[in-house]
Amino acid sequence: MKKISIITVNFNDREGLKKTILSVIEQSFTKFEFLVIDGGSADGSKDLLEEYNDKIDFWVSEPDNGIYHAMNKGIQRAEGEYLLFLNAGDRLHHSTTLSEASKLMNKPVDIYYGDIIYEETDGTNKKVDFPQQLDFSYFYRFNLSHQASFIRKSLFDKIGLYNEAYKIVSDWEFFIVAIFRYDATYQHLNLIISDYDGAGISSNTENHPAMHKERDQTIEKFFSNFKNDYQLLNAYNDKYLKQLLYLKSNHKFKWTLVKGLIKLLR
Template structure:
């Protein structure tokens, strides 16, 4: 089984070298490594040249955004599965790929995803665990972690690549359509595969408004028959969030007229 690892980089030579070392130290042998650089001027090209014997393909040129760069990588890849591990991100161990594809229980699945370790600017680590069962409701609020998700190359050949008209949410759109519209197979493996640096555009809370706008656009275009229900759910959620902040809610809670069941919920974040 051939695995293509694609790294997108722009002016992050320190993170790029960290990622290259992580990929090239993998125990799994049949790896194709591709680096798409957006015309960096910080010395990233020199880092790539340093490891060029271990890189199957690389290019450094200006592109039209993250998804245009990712699509370049997809177009050049020849692996059975693809995973995007962008500059600064690393595999959590040298056995991350082998733990999936050399597992005796492995079988061909369209999308294989695991847990993701996230590190913020203060060095605080949070491990995000994802559900075994995915649904349309799940994708209203969340997505899958592309640094910890192996995607069968055939999906891109059959259904097309990432939507370059979206600035932040195209990977979310891809997962949504593959699973909820095209009924692609998927499997969760309870292994923390990768480590993600919380400094990307979609992990910036200031971009949440744009993310929501792009998601609504996708729902309108791809699921017009249920967009009304989605908008009602959003309005209800907004109303309830506002109500929970009100003095009336605090008073009713204090006197015991409002009680919530205790639920065990895994932390979930969207990227």
């Protein structure tokens, strides 16, 4: 059995797909399989897959029902012990990334997760460090990056595949259910795993109302006892964010002081 399966889903993003493929095939570590699930793209992505056919263990180009359906197809086909979902446009951070990660993945942990470089749509980059300890409140506002998470395939056998009824938050739902209902074990890797393409669907603020609606449905379904707490915390965070944005736009000096204080407290 291969230790790692890399699953890449793509739809009409030929250039992004090429970046992802190149970052995977340059890896010094070789005990992995590479699967690409393309949704029947019409932009030349299939020609690209044919070009790199000998570098990809399995690929398919056919219509699907969305990103999570495509990811589920990859899960069902994968044979690795751990699965890493690297969407088209995302890249492994360095040619030694898998080699370094595999050395740290030396215990039977359900979810290993590392850090990312977040590539803003304006061309700027920032490093995102994920916490060592995960608690329920963390998932009120945030999520792990599936582009930096190695998920034991047996966890999908235990919990089930991604929720295909959702368009945005099925990976968030999987993490929160796995960790807080099924007591999945996890470990943070002090390592940058991927350069994350910030143009993804969940990063687009126009999709946030739909994202919050899907998250509310998950809380209602699996954690109904926390529903009121979840709604109150979201309302508080929205109010806090609006206050910060108001300071930034109308009181530059106060904003500078608050920003400095936040940095000190981090």
